[in-house]
Amino acid sequence: MTEEAASLGLVGYLAQTVGVTEPAFRLIVGVLLGYPLAQIYRKYIYNQDEQKQCLYFILSGLSIGFWNFGLGLLHCLLSIFVTYAAISCLSGLAMVSVVFGFNFAYLLVGYIYSSTDSYDITWTMPYCVLVLRLIGVTYDVYDGARPKEKLSSDALKSALKEPPTLLQILGHSFFPSAFLVGPQFSMRRFLDFIKGDFHSKGPNGEILPPASTSAALKRMTLGIFYMAFFQFLSFFVSDDTIISDDFAQLNIFKRQFLLGVWGRFTLYKYISVWLLTEGACILFGISYNGEENGVAKWNGVSNIKLWIFESSTEFNHYIMSFNANTNQWVAQHIYKRLKFLNNKYISQGGVLLFLAVWHGLHSGYYVVFLHEFVVMYVERDFQSFVKSNKAVSAFFANPLVKPVCKVLLHMYTFVFMGWSLLPLVYLQFPRYWRAYSNCGYSGFILWYLWPLLYAPLLRKIFKKSHQSQS
Known part of the structure; x- marks a missing residue:
């Protein structure tokens, strides 16, 4: 390794080589890690019980998060625990108000202390994604206790009759291919997924990994094309x-x-x-x-x-x-x-x-x-x-x-x-x-x-x- 590479560190040197900042390089690598993690899931985890699946998502998502943001990820963990406590101890609009108010206020304080004059890739990036996810879960729990006739069609699809467990909230929050920059998806979708509702079935009724490889490769190829065109x-x-x-x-x-x-x-x-x-x-x-x-x-x-x-x-x-x-x-x-x-x-x-x-x-x-x-x-x-x-x-x-x-x-x-x-x-x-x-x-x-x-x-x-x- 050259003296310049040694001073920058391996990641910094690679980032400089491809012409991006080190935080941006880490972010792209974190996004791409979703693919090998998905392959591991499809091979070993997809047919395991829900707790083991959640643990896999938590550990893989946390690993990507800590590699990108270090101890800044503790802010995300704190907000998840506060949200879970509010869902467990409160109900109705009080629950929604506490979760909404705490997470939004915490995000704003994070912006005050970490923002610069340009677009920042710091812990507030995944946290702003997480804020919507946690507020959404709370609204879904709230809607689950309301009469169906008072709910919109979207709320009917995502409402939760039972509050999620802490393990489910952590798995949903740190889902490795959606934790850094989204996309958003409801807790209802996540629960249906880990139950196996989205998986394929073999000729004898056995559960198989989702038949989604071809569709995934097409979207990945489009992503690479747009990134190349951006360059x-x-x-x-x-x-x-x-x-x-x-x-x-x-x-x-x-x-x-x-x-x-x-x-x-x-x-x-x-x-x-x-x-x-x-x-x-x-x-x-x-x-x-x-x-x-x-x-x-x-x-x-x-x-x-x-x-x-x-x-x-x-x-x-x-x-x-x-x-x-x-x-x-x-x-x-x-x-x-x-x-x-x-x-x-x-x-x-x-x-x-x-x-x-x-x-x-x-x-x-x-x-x-x-x-x-x-x-x-x-x-x-x-x-x-x-x-x-x-x-x-x-x-x-x-x-x-x-x-x-x-x-x-x-x-x-x-x-x-x-x-x-x-x-x-x-x-x-x-x-x-x-x-x-x-x-x-x-x-x-x-x-x-x-x-x-x-x-x-x-x-x-x-x-x-x-x-x-x-």
Whole structure:
């Protein structure tokens, strides 16, 4: 080993060799370890009793966690024990309030003491995943004690009649292919999985490992492809590109195009990791999602819907397809539980505020989710405007106009998804405001002037047109 390698340590040297930080390298290795651990499970553990399966998940997940975060993992263990104590000793809304309040407060304190000016790979990363998992389990126990007629369809599927044991909570929390970065899945799914409900059966009725190897390899291959494409895009753009003086000197069209490329560069980083974790979950078998035409589906924990994502023509498509498990969790446990407010905009605002706080304390998180609220309002208002005007509807329905509109909408989502991500990546106001400036404040001009200028003007024009025709 060279003197340089010795000073960095083996892991640091390997990370430098592949061009990533050491925490990022450890994270990727931790994700990839899900595959050999799944193979061991399929060969030796799948037909063991539930306690032995939970112990395997706990030990393997803890090993990955300690290798990535060291003693920082003790924060996760503390929260699991507090959650279990609350479920064991309390009930109803008191139980939910204690678990929700403690875990969220602990996460915020963790952000205060460990956050820097950039995106951090510390113990708060798996802990923010764990917070949703523990709150979700508590809600499921709470729903299990409520009358069925008061539950939503999602709550009916995940409600727990009996509180889980400590071993089950630990196994669910430290599931090795989902502990670091997700995906989220309910305790109900985990319990069905360790009971063997998702396993295959041989000709004589014997239990076999899940028949998911082919599906897992396909998802893993996609993950590797997206990671390679992410690396390819890094030759053209990086986080430093958008806030550089050279970028600001480019013509407006080139800047907008590169902004779209940078947006894909940013999102593909997440997508590649999610695909790799999903592949490992499929190999374990926990992603079983029933059968269709006699063929098993393995998309039960899919976090990215690639076809919808890549063919998006409106921002709602991104919301439907990106980070799907977290969106589903928030819809079930936050949005639907705010229905008593009888105002969908307040409920949506509550969801977006929850997500912003869950991500961290940097102002960029709050700006990006406020921006999401504005964009969704503008798109819905524009769609309502089109539907309410026969002339406009007929224009967009014209066979010659439709394909042109589709291309333009693809360009719109491609470019402005990058614009929407600026606060999420740069986090600090001076940095993302510099990025806004370099991009010509294009998103503000497009969306934020809609209710103030564009919408009133268009409605006035078409109202006069309608009056003149009548």
